[in-house]
Amino acid sequence: MSLNANSADVAFTFKGGMLPMTVMELTSADPERIRRQLAGKLSQSPAFFQHTPVVLSVEKLDEPHLALERICAVCRDHKLLPVAVRGGAEPIRQSAWALGLGWFAPVEEGRARALESVAPFVEPEEDVNASAVSDVAATRLYRGTVRSGQQVSASEGDLIVIGAVNAGAEVLAAGSIHVYGALRGRALAGIHGNTNAGIYCRELEAELLSVAGNYKRLEDIDSQLLGRAAEVHFIKEQLDIKPLG
Amino acid sequence: MAKIIVVTSGKGGVGKTTSAAAISTGLALRGKKTVVIDFDVGLRNLDLIMGCERRVVYDLVNVIQGEAGLNQALIRDKRVENLFILPASQTRDKDALTQEGVEKILEQLKGDFDYILCDSPAGIERGAQLAMYYADEAIVVTNPEVSSVRDSDRILGLLGSKTQRAEQGLEPVKEHLLITRYNPARVTSGDMLTLDDIREILAIDLLGLIPESEAVLRASNQGVPVTHDGSSDAGQAYTDTVSRLLGEEMPLRFHEIQRKGLLSRMFGGSRR
Numbered sequence: 151m152s153l154n155a156n157s158a159d160v161a162f163t164f165k166g167g168m169l170p171m172t173v174m175e176l177t178s179a180d181p182e183r184i185r186r187q188l189a190g191k192l193s194q195s196p197a198f199f200q201h202t203p204v205v206l207s208v209e210k211l212d213e214p215h216l217a218l219e220r221i222c223a224v225c226r227d228h229k230l231l232p233v234a235v236r237g238g239a240e241p242i243r244q245s246a247w248a249l250g251l252g253w254f255a256p257v258e259e260g261r262a263r264a265l266e267s268v269a270p271f272v273e274p275e276e277d278v279n280a281s282a283v284s285d286v287a288a289t290r291l292y293r294g295t296v297r298s299g300q301q302v303s304a305s306e307g308d309l310i311v312i313g314a315v316n317a318g319a320e321v322l323a324a325g326s327i328h329v330y331g332a333l334r335g336r337a338l339a340g341i342h343g344n345t346n347a348g349i350y351c352r353e354l355e356a357e358l359l360s361v362a363g364n365y366k367r368l369e370d371i372d373s374q375l376l377g378r379a380a381e382v383h384f385i386k387e388q389l390d391i392k393p394l395g
Numbered sequence: 396m397a398k399i400i401v402v403t404s405g406k407g408g409v410g411k412t413t414s415a416a417a418i419s420t421g422l423a424l425r426g427k428k429t430v431v432i433d434f435d436v437g438l439r440n441l442d443l444i445m446g447c448e449r450r451v452v453y454d455l456v457n458v459i460q461g462e463a464g465l466n467q468a469l470i471r472d473k474r475v476e477n478l479f480i481l482p483a484s485q486t487r488d489k490d491a492l493t494q495e496g497v498e499k500i501l502e503q504l505k506g507d508f509d510y511i512l513c514d515s516p517a518g519i520e521r522g523a524q525l526a527m528y529y530a531d532e533a534i535v536v537t538n539p540e541v542s543s544v545r546d547s548d549r550i551l552g553l554l555g556s557k558t559q560r561a562e563q564g565l566e567p568v569k570e571h572l573l574i575t576r577y578n579p580a581r582v583t584s585g586d587m588l589t590l591d592d593i594r595e596i597l598a599i600d601l602l603g604l605i606p607e608s609e610a611v612l613r614a615s616n617q618g619v620p621v622t623h624d625g626s627s628d629a630g631q632a633y634t635d636t637v638s639r640l641l642g643e644e645m646p647l648r649f650h651e652i653q654r655k656g657l658l659s660r661m662f663g664g665s666r667r
Contacts, residue, residue, distance in 0.1 A: 295598045297552035298545050299519075316548050316596060334596075 173236065173343065174204045174225075179213050181220040188228040199229040209237035209256045218245045257345065288325070296321060296335065303341075317357060326350065336360075340384070349382040350394060364389055397508040399501060400640075401530040403554075405546030407517030409538045410575035413611060413621070414633075415514035416444040418534070420620040421637030423478035427509040430469065432500075433483035434526035435516035436491055442482045445472065446618025456484040459496030465503050474623065479508075489522035501529050519553060529559055532569040534602060534640075538576045539587035544596055547572075551597065571602035573636065578607040579652045590650055603636030605629050606649040 178184065192199050204225065208216060222232045234252035235242065246253045288307025296302050296311060298318030303309065309323035312330045319335035321327055326348045327339045333351035340347030340362035347361055354375055359366050361384040371391060379394035402415040412435070419431035433441035436456060442448040447470050453463035458481075465481075472478035481500075484491065504511050515526035527533060533554050537547040554568045555561055561568070574593060581587045594601060605611075610627030614620060622637075624630040628649055635645045 295548075295551075297555075298548040300552045300556075314596070314598065317545055318549065319552075332595075 171233075171343070172202055172204045173207050174230070174232075175207045175210060176221075177210050179208075179211050179216055179221075181217055181224050184221060185224045185227070188224065188230070192228050201229055201231050203231045203233045205234045205236050205254065206232050206251075207236040208242060211238070214239045214241055216242050216245070218242065218251075219249060222249060222251075290323075295331075298335075305341075314353075315351075315356075317355075323347070337382075338365075339382075345384045347384075350380075352379050353377055354380040354391070359389060359391070361389060366391070397505045397511045398532060399505075399511045399513065399530050400532045400534060401513040401515055401527040402534045402536060403515035403523060403527055403550050404517065404536040404543070405519060405523075405550040406538075406543045409536050409543050410605070410611075411517070411536050412440050412444050412514050413615060414534065414536050414573055414575060414605070415512050416441060416620040417622045417630075417633040418637055418640065419478060419510070419512045420472075420475060420622040421633055422510050422512075422640070423472070423475040424622065425637060425641065426477065427641075428477040428507070429510040429512065430479040430481060430504055430508050431512040431514060432481040433514050434492070434522055435514065436483045436522060437485065437488045438516065439483040439485040441514050442470075442480065443618060444615055445480050445620060447472065447480055447482075448618070451482045454482045454484040455500070456487045456491045458500055459491070459493060465500060474619070489516070489520070489525075492522065492525050494525060494528065497525050498529060519549060523550075524553070524557055527554060527558055527568075530554075530568050531560070532571065534571045534573050535597070535599070536573050536575055537593060537597065539574060539578075539582060539589070539593060541588065544588065544593055547597055551599065570599045571640070572597055572599050573603050573605070574601070575605040576607045577604050577650065579650060581607075583652060601647075602639050603632060604647060604650050605632045605636070 176184070206221065216238065218235070225232050232251060234254055235246040236254040237256040243253045289310060290304035290307065291310045291312070292302050293312045295313045296315040296319040298316050301320045301322070302311065303322035304324060306324050308325040308328065309321055310328045311321060314331035315321050315329055315333050315335040315337065317334040320338070321329070321335065322338045322341050324340065324342045324344060327337050327350070329337070329351035332353035332355055334355040334357070336358040337349050337356055338360040339349050343362050345362040349359055349361065355377065357368050359382050361382060364384055366389045375391055375393065380391055381394045382389055382391045402411050402418070404411050415431055419429045422429045431441065432455065433439060442451055450470050453468035455468070457463040458465050458468045468481055470480045470482065472480060501511060513526045513530065516522040535547045535550060537543050551570060554570060558568050560566065572594065574590065577590070578587060582589050590604065606628050608627060608629035610624050610629045611621050614624060621627060621630045622633045632649055635648065638645050
């Protein structure tokens with residue numbers, strides 16, 4: 151970045167980033183069962199298995215110990231690259247670290263923890279600016295009405311619409327969607343699977359709301375919320391819609 | 396140089412041709428040399444509304460295919476000076492239209508006229524896209540009902556992306572909203588969308604509001620554009636619309652329920 155160009159001794163800068171990541175949600179701890187299922191998937195869609203980084207989520211498993219090394223080996227055999235583990239008790243966290251993997255807190259408390267762990271990184275002033283710049287680059291700003299039949303998407307970050315999204319229009323974002331106007335069309339946030347994405351709008355009339363593939367149709371939305379400013383999040387395995395503010 | 400204005404809507408039957416006929420007549424009555432082109436190849440209607448169906452010899456497709464000259468195909472209106480009609484072909488379909496052909500005709504007309512109105516066919520396909528492609532301004536005709544509003548919204552999206560101005564990054568097509576068949580009583584009773592609802596959804600400037608009127612049907616069947624019926628509410632509303640198109644400020648009329656006085660209740664409304 152130009153911000154650091156004059157200081158020649160800077161070898162790197164820390165930047166905040168949101169990357170699309172496949173989460174492999176384990177419902178079995180048995181490496182053999184995982185191997186069988188992976189083999190089946192590999193034959194169905196070989197294109198997916200290109201050293202794809204995955205986060206192994208063990209939140210649904212209720213086991214204090216895990217054959218983590220064997221599970222990782224099975225993944226690598228099928229061209230999946232485990233990069234981190236999410237959830238699990240202390241022994242699992244320790245073995246993840248021992249294997250050179252990162253560890254993430256379970257989703258429920260994930261947000262608070264993430265903030266805690268990010269905070270110490272923010273040292274000098276200019277780094278804050280740098281990360282702000284990179285976020286802005288990924289954010290897409292659209293001014294005007296998104297009309298029926300039109301599609302506006304932000305493939306890497308948030309989408310901000312200053313205007314209305316009319317019925318029959320579709321807005322998509324890898325991150326969150328902010329509509330400063332009426333949302334009458336379809337809004338799909340977290341299209342790469344980011345369950346922390348949200349949808350915010352001034353007037354909720356949406357045909358469809360989706361966060362990371364979990365959706366609600368207009369018919370499913372509580373009519374009390376319609377016509378009001380609202381925010382939408384994915385909480386406890388379902389879409390939570392509530393009045394904004 | 397002429398201004399090219401497309402009259403479009405997406406949805407059929409909302410009053411595009413009626414409006415194209417009425418507005419082009421109004422412009423000619425104000426002394427502007429105007430030509431109105433029927434782009435609805437295969438479903439020719441404009442000539443009927445303009446009352447010149449018996450004088451059609453050559454049409455738009457003939458000119459495009461070089462079978463007739465432009466001046467042979469243009470029909471001079473009998474009632475107003477300065478008004479010409481270029482009819483569509485009834486025996487062909489929209490594939491007979493080519494972009495180069497349309498461009499050539501518009502280029503030729505531009506030097507001779509003040510206004511060129513393109514009466515678009517319904518839909519969003521080839522015919523409609525060719526009618527709007529070279530437009531400088533667009534009149535989007537909308538009825539106070541949800542399907543019409545949604546289709547108009549779709550057309551507005553296309554005006555912002557599938558026109559020459561959009562593709563070449565020029566100043567965007569100037570969009571005007573024309574609401575037709577507005578019935579204040581039915582709006583009040585909730586059968587129709589309100590003026591404010593439509594304006595909020597489409598978010599473009601209102602050019603005019605034409606009340607639902609018996610005069611429109613009568614005018615169509617007689618082949619006399621309703622603008623000539625100065626005693627009718629619809630005729631007056633189109634005259635107002637033309638004034639606004641020419642940049643004049645006109646107060647909005649006919650959007651509220653008219654209180655009928657005792658006399659008109661006894662003898663029937665004289666406005667109709």
